Amino acid sequence: MKKYIALIFFFGLVITTSLAQKVEIKATNKALNDILIELRDRYNYQFSYDTDLLASYNVSINKSFSNKESAIIYLLRKFPLNYEISNNVYIIYPEEKIFQYRILGQILDKENLEPLPFSHITINDHPMATDELGNFSFTSTTDSTFRILASHLGYFIHDTIVSYDKAHKFLLTSASTDLEEITVTDKIVQTFIKESNQAGNLKLNHKIAGFLPTNNDNSVFELLRLQPGILAAGEQKDYLIIWGSYEGESQVLFDDITLWGLKNYYEDIGAVNPLVVKNIEVLKGGFDARYGERVGGIVHITGKDGNKVKPSINLALNNITASGSYEQPIGKKSSLLLAFRHTYYPLFKDDQIKYATSNVNTDEIEGTIPEYVDLDVTPNYRFRDANLKFSTKWNNGDQLNISIMAGEDRYSYDISNELLAASRKHNFEGSYQNGGSLKYSKVWKSGNSSSLSVSRSELDRNTTEQTVIERIRFTEMNVRRDDRSYNNICEYSTKFQNRFVLNEDQIIETGLQYTNDAVDLKEDSLGINILHLDSKLDKIGGYFQNILNISNGVTIKAGFQVNYPINLEKLYWEPRISMSFKITDELSFNGAWGLYKQFISKSSVLSKSGKYRYIWVGADEETVPVLESVHNIIGGSYHKNGFTFSVEAYHKRTDGHTRYYRWRNQGNISLGKSKSVGLDFFAKKDFGEHTFWVSYSLSKTTENFDYFREEGEYLRALHDQRHEIKTAGLLALKPFYLSANYIYGSGFPIYSGYNNINSEPDYQRLDAALIYKFSHKKIKSEIGILLHNVMNKENLTYESFERVPLSQINSISVYTESVPSSIRLYFKITI
Known part of the structure; x- marks a missing residue:
């Protein structure tokens, strides 16, 4: 009985105590100090505060609380006030104000006020990078003055000290630039490449391309192919193979405009006019959440x-x-x-190809067969393109860019022979690429930035x-073939991006994107439609990532698309x-992991003659899956006294390749997957x-493949x-500049049958190259002699060959060789 009485007493005490601690507050626009006086009188509170300070805050409330402290927390939550409890006394005091010192800035070219994108900035020993327009912001709670070290590839380092709360x-x-008025040495070649401390990322100084044995038509891609991890052998004309990626799996962006691949049969003309290029950033793999659309690499060119x-x-x-x-x-x-740019005369001349007739099946051919047969080749070629860009900037730092481009590449040839076979072959390929983008960028007063782009x-x-x-030798025949193909791909894209600088150690980046892709493919044979694919893909997406400097030299970037x-x-x-x-100023390591998906891709088409070609298709997850790739990257670099050494290893697995092929006169779609592994070494002195x-x-x-x-x-x-x-090397013997580069590749496999590599x-x-630079007053000029393929090696371009039928059962392969030994002369003038 006593136990029950004790238990009832205990619960009664608990309930009584709980009821005693319940606090009810009712007030309408009443001063905070008056409310606290009522609480003191009703609930036996003890307070210590500044009456005049609390009288400036008014409160409207009708709420009950389970205990005294929760009531105080609620009352103070909206005001810059804090509290602590000492001997049951609530001491209320103003929050200590934390001063934030903020700096805003932009990096520009001194000569023409061009914004320098993705420049490197070190502010009070905190490394960071500018955005596409050279803008940056930084916030500190400890320093009101900032030491700035600003650098950009091909520019001298700028070292200065500035004050806060001002745009610089x-x-x-x-x-x-030829500097006549000062005595600073013109160190053109010191920093032509920058391997940033981010896995798979490097930045290229396009200014250096003008001193290499490239030319003023294709210096962008010639510079790219000299970099580790970007395939140079095979001389791809309209796309890049980066770290084992397939055709169409890497993206080239120019001012946010996707370059689908303006195929240039004359491989010395690139799809981007070097005269409009300002900055090149290469993301070989493992790139962050801001970038998507591809499972290979990304080349971001800023005009x-x-x-x-x-x-x-x-x-x-x-x-x-x-x-x-x-x-x-x-x-x-x-x-x-x-x-x-415009080709001003036919680049290719009429020519003849000698073909050994011993390679032709001659069982059905009567009479004496010559040892060689001449194929008369008549080519015709034209290339032209144009760029237009308007840029404006307001006093508050907002900027608007409108960029438009268009290009055309037309190539055709006729092959004929009248000795062994009365045959004619006509091939034509025309590529037409156009695009435009509008981008509005804003830097807010807080130092955060936003941009909206439409392309x-x-x-x-x-x-x-x-x-x-018409005939083979003396045998009359009538064989005719007329195949035509039309492939169109069109993309509309809208991006809204934000960058929030929370403090000196944390940056948040977010974005939204809408993309519309449409692919149209038509194929006719003798006027009969044999294939028509029409696919559309609308996609809504976004990204989020957090950049965190957890200690000096250690940065983590995590996010998702x-x-x-x-x-x-x-x-x-x-x-x-x-x-x-960043272990020391000279030594650093990096690594990255990521999952990447691609919703439009290039499918390979394998013809009965063994020729490959590629068509753009959209994923439907039925016949064409979504491409998916996993990237694993680790690397490190060392820089000191003009010497740079880096090493980078990667492993990629990609699922969802598609290949069209014919088997027993039926078309089939095969699904495939691939594995790429590699190691890149780079050294510069x-x-x-x-x-x-x-x-x-x-x-x-x-x-x-299945x-x-x-x-x-x-x-x-x-x-x-393998x-x-x-x-490569460059000697600056001003006003003369001598340069050379040499590339060796072990070769691609050439299959003569299933799993039978015929040659490699x-x-x-x-x-x-030899370049001479000179100037007169404000006119700068240069003359160059470019020697291409000095050793005249007969290199084969990747997957570039034609099969020329001599009858229904006989055909020959005419391989397209890379640029033969040739001399390019050029003259350039700048006013």
Whole structure:
């Protein structure tokens, strides 16, 4: 009985105590100090506070609380007040104000006020990078003055000290500008490449390309192919193979415009006019959540805004094309840039190809057969393109860029023979690419930034292949073939991006994107439609990532992309994470892991003759799956006294390749997967104003398709190459500049049958250049002699060959060789 009485007493005490602690507050627009007086009288509170301070805060409330402290917490939550309890006394005091010192800035070219994108900034020993427009912001709670070290590839480092709460413009001097008024040495070649402490990322100084044995038509891609991890052998004309990626799996962006691949049959003309290029950033793999759309690599090219200081003219003429650009300031804040290129005479001459007739089946041919037969080849070629860009900037730092581009590449040839066979062959391929983008960027007063961009890009490709055979020797025949193909891809894209600088150690980046892709493919044979694919893909997506400096030299970047293709009605998540460790000022390491998906891709088409071609298709998860790839990257670099050494290893697995092939007169779609693994080494040394570098890539790419004879069997991919060595050097003997580069590749496999590699010819090419620079008053000029393929190696381009029928059962393969030994002369003038 006593136990029950004690238990009832205990629960009664608990209930009584709980009821005693319950606090009710009712007030309408009453001063906070008056409310606390009522609480003191009703609930036996004890307070210590500044009456005048609390009288300035009014409260409206009708709420009950379970205990005294929760009531105080609720009352103070909206005001800059804090409290602590000492001997049951609530001491209320104002929060200590934390001062934040903020700096805003932009990095610009001193000569023409061009914004310098993705420049490197060190602020009070905190490394960071600017955005596409050279903008940056930084916040500190300890320092009101900031030491700034600003650098950009090809520019002298700017070192200064500035104060807070002010927007600053930092003007960098180009190292490749002739400086007549000061005595600073013109160190053009010291920093032509920057391997940032981010896995798979490097930045290229396009200014250096003008001193290499490239040319003013294709210096962008010639510079890219000299970098480790980007395949040089095979001389791809309209796309890049980066770390084993297949055609269409890497993306080239120019001012946010997707370049689908303006195929240039004359491989010395690139799809981007070098006269309008300002910055090149290469993401070989493992890139962060801001980038999507591809499972391979990304090349981000930023175009010039145009000179805002004075009108500028660039004219270049060589024995292939005429090109030029004009930059016109509009007021003090705007500029207009125009540029063009055009082939001014037929590049290819009529020629003959000698073919050994011993390779032809002659059982049905009577009479004496000559040892060789001449095929008369008549080619016709034209290339032209144009760029237009308008840029303007407001006093508050907002900027608007409008960029438009268009290009055309038309190539055709006729092959005929009257000796062994009365046959004619006509081939035509025309590529037409156009696009435009509008981008508005804003820097907020808080130092955060936002941008809105809208872009459109389109590629039309038409091909015609006609063959007529009237007789073979004395046998009358009537064989006719007329195949035509039309492939169009068009993309509309809208991106809204934000960058929030929370503090000196944390940055948040977010974005939303809408993409519409449409693919149209038509194929006719003798006027009969044999294939028509029409697919559309609407996709809504976004990204989020957190950049965190957890200690000096250690940075973690973690985030994800999420995409929702409307036709697939499914969410696709792509997590990414990367880390960088700066051990010392000279030594650093990095690593990255990421999942990547691609919703439009290029499918390979294998014809009965064994010829490969590629068509754009959209994923439907039925016949064409979504491409998916996992990237694993680790690397490190060392820099000291003009010497740079880096090593990077990667492993990639990609699922969802598609290949169309014919089997027993039926079309089939095969699904495949691939594995790529490799190791890149790079070393560069500067000797005063001279520089030399070498890179070596060890790689392996294998593939498995479900039509392979053995399940799970992996064969070498068509672009698999085990070894590639690239070396280059530049001597600055002003006003003369001597340069050379040499590339060796161990070669691609050439299959003569299933899993039967017939040959693997290696690739070798040596180029050299001699450039003379001179100036008169404000006119700068240069004359160059470019020696291409000095050793005249007969290299085969990747997958470029034609099969020319001599009868219904006989055909020959005409391989397209790379650039033969040739001399390119050019003259360039800048006013």
